[in-house]
Each structure stands twice: as structure tokens, then as C-alpha cells.
Amino acid sequence: MTETTPQPALTPTSPPVAPKIPSSMTHHGMTVHDNYAWLRDPGYPEVSDPTVLAHLAAENAWFEARMAPQQPLIDTLFAEMRGRIKEADRSVPQKDGDWLYWIEFEEGAEYKKWWRRPVAGGPDALILDEVALAQGKDFFRLGALSVSNDGALLAWSVDDDGSERYTARIKIIATGEILPDEIPETLSGLVWVAGDKGLVYSRVNENWRTDNARLHWLGQPATSDVELFHEDDEGFRVSAGLSANEEWLVISSGDHETGETWLVPAHDPLAKPRCVKPRAAGIEYDVDLRGDMLFIRTNDTHENFRLATATLARPGEWSTLIEGTDDFYLTGFELFRDFYVVEGRVRGLDRIEVRYYDDPSRIEPITFPEASYEASLGDNTEWAVDTLRLSYESMVSPASVYDYNVADRALALRKVQEIPSGYDAALYTTERLEMAARDGTLVPVSVVARKDRAPGGRLHLYGYGAYGIAIGPGFSSSRLSLLDRGFAYAIAHVRGGDDLGRAWYKAGKLERRTNTFGDFVDVAKGLIGLGMTAPGLISISGGSAGGELMGAVINSDPALFGAVVAQVPFVDVLNTMLDDSLPLTPGEWPEWGNPLEDKAAFELIRSYSPYDQVARQAYPPLMVAAGLNDPRVTYWEPAKWVARLRELKTDSNELLLKTNMGAGHGGKSGRFESLKEAAEEFAFILWQLSAAD
Numbered sequence: 001m002t003e004t005t006p007q008p009a010l011t012p013t014s015p016p017v018a019p020k021i022p023s024s025m026t027h028h029g030m031t032v033h034d035n036y037a038w039l040r041d042p043g044y045p046e047v048s049d050p051t052v053l054a055h056l057a058a059e060n061a062w063f064e065a066r067m068a069p070q071q072p073l074i075d076t077l078f079a080e081m082r083g084r085i086k087e088a089d090r091s092v093p094q095k096d097g098d099w100l101y102w103i104e105f106e107e108g109a110e111y112k113k114w115w116r117r118p119v120a121g122g123p124d125a126l127i128l129d130e131v132a133l134a135q136g137k138d139f140f141r142l143g144a145l146s147v148s149n150d151g152a153l154l155a156w157s158v159d160d161d162g163s164e165r166y167t168a169r170i171k172i173i174a175t176g177e178i179l180p181d182e183i184p185e186t187l188s189g190l191v192w193v194a195g196d197k198g199l200v201y202s203r204v205n206e207n208w209r210t211d212n213a214r215l216h217w218l219g220q221p222a223t224s225d226v227e228l229f230h231e232d233d234e235g236f237r238v239s240a241g242l243s244a245n246e247e248w249l250v251i252s253s254g255d256h257e258t259g260e261t262w263l264v265p266a267h268d269p270l271a272k273p274r275c276v277k278p279r280a281a282g283i284e285y286d287v288d289l290r291g292d293m294l295f296i297r298t299n300d301t302h303e304n305f306r307l308a309t310a311t312l313a314r315p316g317e318w319s320t321l322i323e324g325t326d327d328f329y330l331t332g333f334e335l336f337r338d339f340y341v342v343e344g345r346v347r348g349l350d351r352i353e354v355r356y357y358d359d360p361s362r363i364e365p366i367t368f369p370e371a372s373y374e375a376s377l378g379d380n381t382e383w384a385v386d387t388l389r390l391s392y393e394s395m396v397s398p399a400s401v402y403d404y405n406v407a408d409r410a411l412a413l414r415k416v417q418e419i420p421s422g423y424d425a426a427l428y429t430t431e432r433l434e435m436a437a438r439d440g441t442l443v444p445v446s447v448v449a450r451k452d453r454a455p456g457g458r459l460h461l462y463g464y465g466a467y468g469i470a471i472g473p474g475f476s477s478s479r480l481s482l483l484d485r486g487f488a489y490a491i492a493h494v495r496g497g498d499d500l501g502r503a504w505y506k507a508g509k510l511e512r513r514t515n516t517f518g519d520f521v522d523v524a525k526g527l528i529g530l531g532m533t534a535p536g537l538i539s540i541s542g543g544s545a546g547g548e549l550m551g552a553v554i555n556s557d558p559a560l561f562g563a564v565v566a567q568v569p570f571v572d573v574l575n576t577m578l579d580d581s582l583p584l585t586p587g588e589w590p591e592w593g594n595p596l597e598d599k600a601a602f603e604l605i606r607s608y609s610p611y612d613q614v615a616r617q618a619y620p621p622l623m624v625a626a627g628l629n630d631p632r633v634t635y636w637e638p639a640k641w642v643a644r645l646r647e648l649k650t651d652s653n654e655l656l657l658k659t660n661m662g663a664g665h666g667g668k669s670g671r672f673e674s675l676k677e678a679a680e681e682f683a684f685i686l687w688q689l690s691a692a693d
Contacts, residue, residue, distance in 0.1 A: 012065050016058035017653065018643035027578065028599040032606065034575065036640040043162070045208075046457075047628055047635070055514035056628070056639065059657040066656055070683045077481050077679035082672060083421035084477035092401050092414045094389060095119060096381040097153055106131070110670030113138065127154055138662040140670070144168070144189045149195040149246065153218075155190040155199055157183075161662060162629040165204055170218065173609035183222045193249055193269045200228065200240045200249060200269060208583030208631045213240045213251045215269050223453070229253075229262060229273060234586040239353050242266060243289040244335040245383050250287060256467065258592040259284040263315070274568050277316040288335045290357070295321070295340070297333055303502040305330040305343065321360065322681050329501040334377060337384040338407060341377060348444055350375045350472070352390070354406055366404055366411070370394050372432045372446065374472035393475040394431040395448040395489075398423065419477055427451060428483065435526030441507075443519045444499060445527070446473040449488035458562075458689050459488040461524055465516040466545035467498030467591060468505035478678050485686065487539075488532060494519035494549075510593050511600075514608055517552040524560050536562045539685040543567030544633055550611025551641065554619055561620045563688035565681045568630055572637040573609040574602070583631050611637070614644045621688040623681060626659040635659055654688065 020035035065145045067074070072535070088107045093100040099116045106113070110129035117123065127147070143157035143166040145193020154173050157166035168183040168190055187210050188202035198217050202210035203225075213229040216222060228251070230672045231238050235255045243250055249264040251273060257283055262273035276287055276294065285298035292312040302324025310318050322330065322342065332343045342353050352375060354364040368375055378389035378401065390402040390411075398417035405412065429451050434442040456668035460482055464471050471491050479489050493499040496508025496516040508516040524540075527533050538561050542550045554564055570576070577595050580586055593601030606612050622645070626638040642657040649655070658680075 012058070015646060016055060017061050017646065018055055018639075020647070025575075025578070027595065028602050030602065030606075032574065032612070034640075036643045037575075039639045039643065042637040044634070045629075045631070046433050056635070056661070057212050057661045059639070059642065060661075062660060063656045063658045066410055066654060067456075067680065067684070070687050073686065074676075074679045074683045077682050078676055080421070080481050081478045081675045081679060083236075084419045084423070084480065084677065085671065085675075086418045086420050089418070092389075093382065094379055096147070097149075097151060099147075099384075101147075105671070110134065110672055111142075114145065119274075125173070128156055131602050133158060134670075143186070143605070144201075146190040146192060146199075147173075150191045150196055153192075153196060155192070157186050157190065162627055162660070164208070164631050168199070168201065170199075175305075179218070181216065181218060181220075181222070182316070183225070187240060188239060189468060191242055191249065193266045195267065198269060202238050202240065203470075207581065207593055208291040209234070210239070211586070220488040226270065228264065228269060234580070235589060237587060245290060245337075248289050252286065253285065253678050254279075255587050257282055257284065259286070260591075261285065261287045263287070263289075274315065276310075277318075288333070290335050290340075295333065295335060297330060299324070299502065303506070304328065305502070307333060311348065326501070329498065331498075331684075332443065333378065336380075338386075341388065343377060345470070345499070345501070348470075348493065349373075352377065354388075364409060366390070366409075368392060370397065372430065372473050373397070374474045385635075386476050395446060395473045395475060396425045396428045398475050398477070407652045417475070417477070423477075423480070432473070432529075433526075435523045436514070437519050437522045439518075441495070441515075443495070443523055444493040446491045447488055447527075447532075448479075448483065448490075450486075451482055453483075453486055453488060455531050456534055456537075457486050457488075458537045459490060460526060460539045460541070460685065461492060461520070461527070462540070462546075463492045463494050463516075463520045463523075463542050463549050464544075464546040465494040465508055465520070465549055468495075468498035468502070470497045478682075481682055482685070488525070490527060492520050492523040494523070496545075509591055511604060513592070513604070514552075516549060517608065518609045520549055520562065521557050522551050524557075528560075535560050537689060539563040539565070539689055541565040541567070541681065541685075542661070545570050547633070548573060548610060549636075552608055552613075554622070555610060555613045555615060558617060558619050562620045563685045564620050565625075565684065566622065566638070567625045567681075568627060568633045569610070569624060569641065570633045571641040574605045574612055576634075576637065577601075577605055583636070611641045611644060614641070614648050616648045616650060619645060619649045619653060619655070621654040621684075622656070623654070623684045625677070625681075626657065628661045654684075656684070 021038045024031050024033045025038040041047045041052050063583055090104040091102045093102040101116045103112045103114050109131050111134050114128040115124050137160050138164050141159045145156045147154055155170045157168040159166045166186045168186050170179045170181045185204050186201050187204040191200040193200055199214055211231040212227050215226040215228050231253045236253045238253045240251045249266045251262040254262050260279035261276045264273045265271050277498050283300050284294050288295050294310040296308045297305050304324050306324035307322040308318035309321050328344050330344045334341045339354055339356050344351050352366045356362045373394040375392045376406050378391045380389050388404045393399040401415040403412045403414055430448040433445045437443050494516050498505040540561050547566040550564055550566040551571040577592055595602035595605050624638045626635045
């Protein structure tokens with residue numbers, strides 16, 4: 001007999017009520033009660049408990065029932081969003097050795113195909129077909145993809161359930177023959193070494209942590225793979241890559257604030273790794289090489305990082321090449337044979353500079369036409385180049401690809417994102433504002449709207465604010481569905497991201513975490529004060545750590561917001577940071593604090609953790625998305641949060657939870673399937689704000 005999961009009624013008439021099963025924990029003499037801890041399946045990461053699955057199914061049924069009347073709007077929004085995507089599309093080819101590589105989407109295809117052709121001339125060759133690989137799968141995501149140095153072999157990895165545990169395979173490109181090699185449980189790049197006889201990768205352990213760099217010899221079973229490097233610190237993660245000149249395997253280990261790098265000759269991966277410089281708490285660094293010279297980006301003398309050099313013979317003795325400053329935040333660098341490129345931000349604006357090995361005073365910034373934009377180096381795979389591939393966009397300018405001729409200092413436009421249904425940038429306007437937070441700090445805000453929008457109307461405010469991740473003023477074709485319905489769209493560059501440099505990041509983490517929440521609320525109030533919108537006419541959204549932000553601000557200032565979308569929200573912060581068996585927890589302590597050992601951290605996290613601070617008060621309409629296979633924000637966090645909100649909230653506003661039963665942190669896969677989720681979210685926002693407008 002096959003056991004079946006209990007199914008909810010097809011058309012529920014009331015939201016599901018989660019049973020309250022008392023549970024508690026005590027730390028530092030303080031007891032925390034949790035009536036919904038049972039929603040964590042005891043067999044996790046396998047989720048098979050019938051009661052848990054039945055509750056998630058009931059929530060999904062309630063979601064479907066409440067959203068059913070909005071289906072015509074969802075269909076309209078989806079058609080609009082899909083109509084802005086060029087279905088048959090291809091990237092600008094990029095040279096790598098003897099080949100030109102590009103990707104293509106075919107009409108109606110959810111996934112892409114990877115192509116190449118000889119630079120010297122010859123037929124196009126399909127090297128990887130994601131459409132075929134995804135056939136019959138509810139979820140598909142390509143992880144790493146790597147062509148061997150001689151161009152003969154292709155290694156790639158695939159996740160087919162959203163758990164972010166990838167399986168790697170290898171094929172002979174010329175014949176299409178898939179080799180018997182199969183490497184399971186990877187979570188990393190795939191790096192060719194030893195004359196293309198081996199692949200270096202990181203395997204994820206049972207707690208979803210990459211604590212290793214391993215070597216796979218072609219033709220050998222994965223069980224015989226060699227561990228080249230092992231990290232003993234539970235909070236550190238390991239990754240590997242090649243130096244720009246492809247002579248060295250670079251193995252890096254680190255957490256959110258400390259790093260360490262090891263070097264191994266790429267031709268001899270079994271050689272003893274050389275440590276560049278032993279780790280020191282709070283010091284991050286990354287390394288690349290040109291000949292016998294190391295280039296090191298590090299925050300050892302300035303929080304905004306400097307660029308230093310060292311010799312291979314004395315890798316730990318660093319000399320400054322570019323000083324760290326308050327004005328320029330150095331976010332990265334790339335080495336090429338004849339010059340190098342540094343990337344960073346000045347007052348929050350992206351900056352790319354070409355510099356020269358033989359003349360440190362020669363600095364050539366690449367200039368762009370707009371006052372606010374996102375710009376970065378694209379895929380530049382070759383060592384000896386005279387032209388750089390760049391990516392560019394702004395809140396009103398679709399994504400563009402440029403080639404930059406280094407000698408001529410000239411930009412050549414190669415491709416602009418096409419909007420088949422039509423787009424006129426002249427109809428829209430964008431500006432960058434500054435709003436005073438409660439402590440007087442000026443918080444940047446990027447805003448885009450139609451020029452004919454009436455003041456005081458509906459506005460959508462997005463925020464993230466964690467891990468030093470900046471949210472740039474980029475373009476979104478889906479966003480046009482709100483703008484064309486009278487919305488303004490704003491991005492609050494709150495503390496916790498590194499939009500304004502490393503100090504901006506530090507001002508929103510650990511003991512200063514609540515600055516992030518206050519900044520977001522104060523930006524909303526500032527936009528109201530400027531007459532751009534009004535209380536109750538603001539919709540807000542954020543995902544993951546941005547979902548934590550959503551939970552915090554609706555606890556503190558629920559009346560400000562008319563609709564809220566929280567995607568895979570990290571809302572059960574205290575319980576997660578207390579559970580060191582969870583995949584990410586030890587590595588997250590430098591970001592949030594360690595409440596297991598630190599009473600002050602326990603008290604602070606408890607004071608803002610959205611789940612713990614749910615109160616008996618009115619809340620705005622809320623739509624929550626989760627993924628059953630999500631290893632980053634486990635499904636029970638949003639499930640518990642919604643259950644507690646249903647118990648305590650005093651209003652009759654909508655509260656909906658949708659759990660993707662076959663997906664993870666990124667939601668559904670496929671370029672059109674993901675649009676369906678965006679259409680649902682926008683429909684929810686429009687539905688809720690239509691009554692308030």
C-alpha cells in the first residue's frame with residue numbers, strides 16, 4: 001500500500017490554521033517559546049512528514065483560491081512581460097582561443113543553447129543543449145560550464161530540484177559523446193588542470209558546506225577523487241579558480257570578513273599548496289598573478305581595500321600599488337597581459353579604470369553618458385587582448401553590451417536589449433535622491449517613473465541591505481508593468497549593502513543591524529514627505545535577507561505600507577542562528593552575530609527577528625513565497641512566520657503563502673516560468689493597492 005499525503009479541500013473557504021504545539025529553548029537564562037517549531041520536518045533535508053506536507057498543501061490551496069479571481073490580471077501581466085522578451089535571441093559572440101562562443105534562445109524556449117564556431121571559419125557547433133537537458137524536468141538549473149584549455153572537452157553541472165547540489169558531467173565536444181565520469185554533490189566551478197587531464201571542484205558536505213577543493217582525474221570514478229585542500233573552520237567556504245594567465249590554481253577559503261588564499265601550479269595540482277598569507281581575523285584578500293608578481297586586493301590598511309603587489313618568492317610581503325581611500329571603493333580587479341583593470345564605486349556610482357604595469361600614474365577611466373547607471377566588465381576570457389567587453393544599463397536604459405578599444409579609448413555598442421513589444425525611454429525619468437535617516441545619515445534612493453505620472457500616487461519600494469551586496473540602478477523590463485500603471489519604482493540603498501563603500505556595509509551588520517530597517521522606513525517617510533506618494537499607497541518587496549527587512553518594517557511601521565511581497569524571507573533569524581547544524585549558520589555568525597555564545601547577540605537578534613517580534617496588531621496585505629528545497633532559507637521559516645501572523649494579527653487583510661514544492665531559493669527555473677511568479681506578485685500588489693488608491 002502506498003501512503004498518500006493528506007490533501008486539502010479543492011476550494012477552501014478559510015485560511016489554514018496551523019496547530020500550536022508547545023516547544024521552547026533556553027539560552028543565557030532566557031527562554032523562547034515556539035509553538036510552530038513542528039513545521040521543521042525532523043528528517044530534513046528530506047521533507048516527507050505527512051502533517052507538514054498537508055499544511056503546506058493547505059496554504060498553497062488557500063493561495064490558489066484567493067488569487068483565482070486575479071487570474072485575468074495575472075495573464076495580462078504575464079503577456080506584457082513575455083512580450084518584452086525577445087524570444088529568439090543570441091548573445092554577442094566572444095573569442096576564446098581558436099573559438100567564438102555565444103548562447104542562443106530559440107522561440108518559445110525556456111532554456112538556452114551554447115554554441116561555438118572556429119575563429120578561422122567553419123560551421124557552427126552546438127556544445128550544450130539546456131533545452132534537451134531540461135526535458136521532462138519540473139526544475140532545471142545549469143551550474144558551472146567549462147571548456148577544456150585545448151577546446152576538446154566540456155564539463156558542466158546541473159541541479160534538477162533546486163537544492164543547489166549539482167551533478168557534473170563531461171563530454172567530447174566533437175562527437176557529443178558523454179564520458180562515464182559523473183561527479184555528484186558539487187557546488188562550485190569546474191577548473192581544468194594538469195593538461196586537461198583533471199578537474200578541480202568543491203563538493204558540498206552533508207551540511208551543504210563547501211569545505212574542500214578536490215581533484216577528479218578523467219576516466220576515474222568520483223570515489224577516487226583526491227582532496228587537495230580541506231578547511232577545518234565550519235564557518236569558512238572553499239572555492240577554486242585559475243589565475244588570469246592560467247598558470248596557477250588559486251584556492252580561496254573565507255567567511256564574510258576573513259580570507260586566505262593558496263596557490264598550486266595548474267600543471268601539477270598534486271603539488272603542495274603555497275599559502276599567500278595566513279589568515280588574520282577581519283582581513284580579506286584575493287589574489288591573481290602576472291609572471292612572478294602577485295596582485296592582491298585587501299582591506300588590511302583601509303576598509304575600502306587597496307591593491308598591493310608581492311613576489312612569488314615572498315608572497316606575504318605586500319607593497320601598495322593603489323592606496324585605499326574613503327572616496328574610491330575598490331571592488332575588484334582583472335589582469336591582462338599589457339594592462340590591468342580595476343572596478344569600484346565613487347559615491348555609489350560604478351567606475352572602471354584601465355591602468356598600466358609600466359606607468360602607475362597612467363589612469364584611464366571609462367566614461368559613460370548617463371549620470372546614474374550600472375557598468376561592469378563582461379566576460380573577458382583571454383590574457384592578451386586589446387578590447388574589453390563591458391556591460392551597461394540604467395533604470396531607463398536597457399542592458400547593453402559594449403566593446404572598449406583600450407588604445408583608442410573608444411566604446412563601440414555591440415548589442416542593446418530589445419523590447420519587442422516596444423519601449424520608448426523618453427517616456428520615463430530617473431533620479432537619485434537622498435533621504436535623511438533618523439540618525440541624520442543620508443540614504444541614497446534611485447527612482448524611476450513615467451514623466452506623466454501624477455504626484456502622490458502609488459509607489460513600489462524595493463530593498464535588500466545585507467552581506468555588502470549593492471543593489472544597482474539597473475533596468476527591468478518587467479518593472480514597466482508597474483510604471484505604465486502609474487507607479488513610481490524606488491530602490492532604497494540602505495545600510496548593510498556596500499553601495500557607498502565598506503563602511504556602509506558595516507553600518508548595517510551585527511550590532512548595527514537595525515540601521516537597515518530604520519533606513520528603509522525613513523526612506524518611505526521621506527518619499528511621502530516629498531509628495532511622491534502617501535501612507536498606504538506604498539508597496540514593498542524584498543527577498544532572502546531582504547525578506548527579513550520586509551518582516552522587520554511591517555512589525556515596526558505596518559500602517560505605512562499597502563502591500564508587501566516577501567520572497568524566501570529570512571525571518572526566523574534567532575532560531576536559525578542558534579542551530580549550528582543548519583547549512584549556513586556557522587558561516588553567517590560574522591554577519592549576524594553568534595547568539596549561542598554571545599548573550600548580547602542573542603538579545604539583539606531576538607529584538608528584531610521578524611518571527612519573534614510578530615505582535616497583536618494590524619498588518620498590511622502580505623504575499624510570501626518559499627521553496628521546499630531551499631537550502632539557504634529553509635521552507636519552515638516563512639511557514640512558521642505566516643502561521644504566527646495568522647494567530648496574532650488583528651486585521652482581515654490578505655495573508656498568502658505559496659511554497660514551490662519542486663524549487664529552491666531562486667524560485668522556478670526557466671525564463672518564462674519565472675515571469676509567471678513575477679506576474680503573480682505584481683497582480684497581488686495591484687489588487688491590494690487598487691482599493692487604497
